[in-house]
Amino acid sequence: MTTLIVNGQRHDVDVEPDTPLLWVLRDTLGMTGTKYGCGIAQCGACTVHVNGAATRSCSVELADVAGKEITTIEGLAANGVLHKVQQAWLDHDVPQCGYCQSGMIMAVADLLKNKPKPTDADIDAAITNICRCGTFQQVRAAIHAAANA
Amino acid sequence: MNYAPKLDRRSFVIGAAAAGGGLALGLRLPFGPDIVRAADGSPEVNAWVVIRPDDTVVIRIARSEMGQGSLTGLAQLVAEELECDWSKVTTEYPTPGQSLARKRVYGDMSTGGSRGIRTSQQYVREAGAAARTVLIQAAANEWKVPASECSAANSVITHQPSGRKTTYGKVAEAAARLEAPKNVPLKDPKDWKLVGKGVKRLDTADKLTGKQIYGIDIKMPGMLVATIKDSPVRTGKIKSFDAAKVAGMPGVKKVVQVGDSGVAVIADSYWRAHKAIEALPIVWDPGEAGKVSSASIAEFLKGGLGAEQAFVGNRAGDAKAAIAGAARKIEAVYSYPYQNHATMEPMNMTALYTADRCEVWGPTQNAEAALAAVSEESGLPIGKCDVHKFLCGGGFGRRGRVDYVRQAVAIAKEMPGTPIKLIWSREEDMTHDGYHPVTQAKLTAGIDAAGNVVGFHMRISGQSIAASLAPDRLDPDGRDPIVFQGLTPNSPEGNFGYAFPNLLIDHAMRNTHVLAGFWRGVNVNHNAIYTECFIDEVADALGQDKLAFRLKFLKPKHAAVLKAVAERAGWGTPPPQGVARGLAQYMAHGSYCAACAEVSVSPRGELKMHRIVAAIDPGYAVNPAQIERQVAGSFVFGLSALLYGECTVKDGAIEQTNFDTYNSLRIREMPNVEVIVMPSGGFWGGVGEPTVSVAAPAVLNAIYAATGKRLRSVPLMHEGIRTA
Numbered sequence: 001m002t003t004l005i006v007n008g009q010r011h012d013v014d015v016e017p018d019t020p021l022l023w024v025l026r027d028t029l030g031m032t033g034t035k036y037g038c039g040i041a042q043c044g045a046c047t048v049h050v051n052g053a054a055t056r057s058c059s060v061e062l063a064d065v066a067g068k069e070i071t072t073i074e075g076l077a078a079n080g081v082l083h084k085v086q087q088a089w090l091d092h093d094v095p096q097c098g099y100c101q102s103g104m105i106m107a108v109a110d111l112l113k114n115k116p117k118p119t120d121a122d123i124d125a126a127i128t129n130i131c132r133c134g135t136f137q138q139v140r141a142a143i144h145a146a147a148n149a
Numbered sequence: 150m151n152y153a154p155k156l157d158r159r160s161f162v163i164g165a166a167a168a169g170g171g172l173a174l175g176l177r178l179p180f181g182p183d184i185v186r187a188a189d190g191s192p193e194v195n196a197w198v199v200i201r202p203d204d205t206v207v208i209r210i211a212r213s214e215m216g217q218g219s220l221t222g223l224a225q226l227v228a229e230e231l232e233c234d235w236s237k238v239t240t241e242y243p244t245p246g247q248s249l250a251r252k253r254v255y256g257d258m259s260t261g262g263s264r265g266i267r268t269s270q271q272y273v274r275e276a277g278a279a280a281r282t283v284l285i286q287a288a289a290n291e292w293k294v295p296a297s298e299c300s301a302a303n304s305v306i307t308h309q310p311s312g313r314k315t316t317y318g319k320v321a322e323a324a325a326r327l328e329a330p331k332n333v334p335l336k337d338p339k340d341w342k343l344v345g346k347g348v349k350r351l352d353t354a355d356k357l358t359g360k361q362i363y364g365i366d367i368k369m370p371g372m373l374v375a376t377i378k379d380s381p382v383r384t385g386k387i388k389s390f391d392a393a394k395v396a397g398m399p400g401v402k403k404v405v406q407v408g409d410s411g412v413a414v415i416a417d418s419y420w421r422a423h424k425a426i427e428a429l430p431i432v433w434d435p436g437e438a439g440k441v442s443s444a445s446i447a448e449f450l451k452g453g454l455g456a457e458q459a460f461v462g463n464r465a466g467d468a469k470a471a472i473a474g475a476a477r478k479i480e481a482v483y484s485y486p487y488q489n490h491a492t493m494e495p496m497n498m499t500a501l502y503t504a505d506r507c508e509v510w511g512p513t514q515n516a517e518a519a520l521a522a523v524s525e526e527s528g529l530p531i532g533k534c535d536v537h538k539f540l541c542g543g544g545f546g547r548r549g550r551v552d553y554v555r556q557a558v559a560i561a562k563e564m565p566g567t568p569i570k571l572i573w574s575r576e577e578d579m580t581h582d583g584y585h586p587v588t589q590a591k592l593t594a595g596i597d598a599a600g601n602v603v604g605f606h607m608r609i610s611g612q613s614i615a616a617s618l619a620p621d622r623l624d625p626d627g628r629d630p631i632v633f634q635g636l637t638p639n640s641p642e643g644n645f646g647y648a649f650p651n652l653l654i655d656h657a658m659r660n661t662h663v664l665a666g667f668w669r670g671v672n673v674n675h676n677a678i679y680t681e682c683f684i685d686e687v688a689d690a691l692g693q694d695k696l697a698f699r700l701k702f703l704k705p706k707h708a709a710v711l712k713a714v715a716e717r718a719g720w721g722t723p724p725p726q727g728v729a730r731g732l733a734q735y736m737a738h739g740s741y742c743a744a745c746a747e748v749s750v751s752p753r754g755e756l757k758m759h760r761i762v763a764a765i766d767p768g769y770a771v772n773p774a775q776i777e778r779q780v781a782g783s784f785v786f787g788l789s790a791l792l793y794g795e796c797t798v799k800d801g802a803i804e805q806t807n808f809d810t811y812n813s814l815r816i817r818e819m820p821n822v823e824v825i826v827m828p829s830g831g832f833w834g835g836v837g838e839p840t841v842s843v844a845a846p847a848v849l850n851a852i853y854a855a856t857g858k859r860l861r862s863v864p865l866m867h868e869g870i871r872t873a
Contacts, residue, residue, distance in 0.1 A: 015418070015420075016399060016421075019420050020420065023418065023419055023420035026366075026419070027374070027418035027419055027420060028418070030368060031359070032359070032362070032365075032366035032368075033358070033359015033360070034359070035363075035365075035493070035494070035542070036365065036419075036495070036572075036575075037493050037494075037495075037575065037808075038575045038807050038808050039574065039575055039807075040575075040807055040808070040809060042807065042808035042809050043493065043808050043813075045493055072359065073358065073359035074358065074359040074360075076358075077358060082357070082358075086357040086358065089353075089357050090353060090354065090357060093349045093350055093353060093774065093775075093778070094353075095216075095350075095353055095356040095357070096216030096217070096218070096778065096779075096782060097215050097216030097492075097493065097494075097540070097541060097542050097543045097544075098216070098352070098353075098356030098361055098540070098542070099363060099492075099493040099494045099542030099543060100493045100542075101356050101357065102359050105357065123816060123817075124816060124817030125817070127815075127816050127817075128815050128816075128817075129815075129816075130493070130808060130813045130815070131493070131785070132491055132492060132493050132543050132545070132785075132786065132789075132813060133216040133493075133543060133782045133785075133786075134781060134782030134783065134784065134785025134786055134814075134819075135778070135782060136781075136785060136814075136815075136816040136819040137778075137781045137819065137821070137822060138778060138781075139816060140816065140819075
């Protein structure tokens, strides 16, 4: 039995300790907002926050996150109010298929925490998520909008 | 925690009737004469429009949404004629089973070729107009006034002489009982209020919070999860596998052979199924195709460049004779590799099979083909099957195929009564695609003494998608007409823009065992490179301005988009220091496209794409804001392919297994794309794909302008080019 704290809630899970956090979230806890894209930390669709830092959950084992604070896309909005990144995404109509956007939003939320007013170069360095629909132009505009919100 | 997969919201009452087997009889329910009701009891004004008592307008969308935005565009088209309150519009998918039970009332439900809007705009607008007519009539009947004295706007009906008002929600029940009017005139496009407006997408909110359920997210009571390994060589067969080795692993329920080439593990979670299949010893016989490599394919295609036999796509005059007699000959050979669709959501499908019914839930671009596949694979009559579509996490043509649907049904048949969700690993997805076809092209231009182009020959050698996937689309003589996308003399889909007096475009078909598929843009991706880079070469050899040279030959609408990008980009004025420009134009999927790229290349081959100006003339622009997003996104897709995209073959199998070896453009590499949407009216072109065509050639031509080096082979990572 391993204890996880996800979006402020404690969960005791009984799966193999080498199970990636991604699949604990999706299969064990039923929180499917975090997406599977590659399983090798390349695409970023599975990005969550572990102790406040953006982390690719496909490549972190359950045993490594025991007792740590995990925030997923489901927990980003507080008290029913969208996080400023989500709000900027809504205002800029960012998603196309939307599948990569949970991870994209989590990565951007982390960036803005560390760099509240990122430059384009900061964005280029920090955001390495893959989006096959190609929403990058709207993503960039929405990041700047969120930073100035 | 368990998610009932939208059955309540998405199924109509007739769907439930169909589920009970009362298909034909279930169409009309005894709430009143001739009313069909949605699952919540709200009346259908017609098959496309349901109006709830609270004035919510439910617009049925038959095509699949995979990010391209046609769900919103189609709703705009219905709402425009319906005169409803856009803020009260919601959408739902009918199922192909429901459509079939109603004589295919929803028409073609497939979504590909950028056809979603352009081939259904007429009948969905008519449905909106017909619904508006009966709603007004119902109000007029209630007021006992002539319908001609009433008008509708924003879901409110007004009797003009008296000023009386009512809402759609109040009269929908009565309207649903009225006979559908025929031949209701549609609005003149100049009177559109909602169509042509860049309204926001209807499907955004849940994509921001994790609430949006994609097929891969489906949960059902008692559901198990399966994952599969199919033969790495497409035509290979299973020799043996040792199920006993993994039978005792945690969560494993069953190991099953799927067809003659695949093995699946069914477990209680994806990760457990994945671990078990990774541990499962499987031996395949690759067969003859096990000897095939990228080098052998390239050699095979090379043979087609000079072959006698070829299918003709476009012929004017006698190009070969003109070239033979020309004072000067310009020649170049280009190539384009296999590409993977790499949708972000890997293939998946959830299936539930019982002895008398089989249903699937998940992402598909082709609901009716999926339905047929479910029926065939389950062995049940089509009326006992159905397909429940979910928003696709990317499609790009991949989900028009039903291979994964068949597998899901085959697996579910092994455990009747248990819903089983099949999920492909990224590795399975990368190595079992229907790939963008591999081609080479030899281009030859004959130039006379005065510097005129007297003959132009494009010989394409390579794979036919139709031969791979849709032999019924081959001509009787075996020619694949789809090969010539954008190269034909007079096709509304895409005609060749250049009016050369002696022209020959032909195709030496060279098929391999690797499955070719429809990939965002399809054949225009390489056809546009071949055309537009070689035209650039010819202009260059003649010492002519690349814009002026093209405009000498281009037909008017092709010329218009090219002129628009040239003007916006400042063609003819000096670019910023170190920056060079390249042009391309192409007609694809019914729309005219052009791009001007501005790039710089360092002496070490570091490419920076500074700016793209792109233009599209799709005839009518239903939602310009979404068109801009599609065009910008199409450059990410096209430039990913140009820079990185390549699937190579070794021992008959695809070598790239994940995004570490099949890379995709990141935000730091994305050029700023300025989009000019310039609808000229009178025709309906597509949007999602067309501009992919101009992305690569515009950048290639700009790289030439910057470096003086012609790069004729994709991807550029093999040509010493990487992004700065």
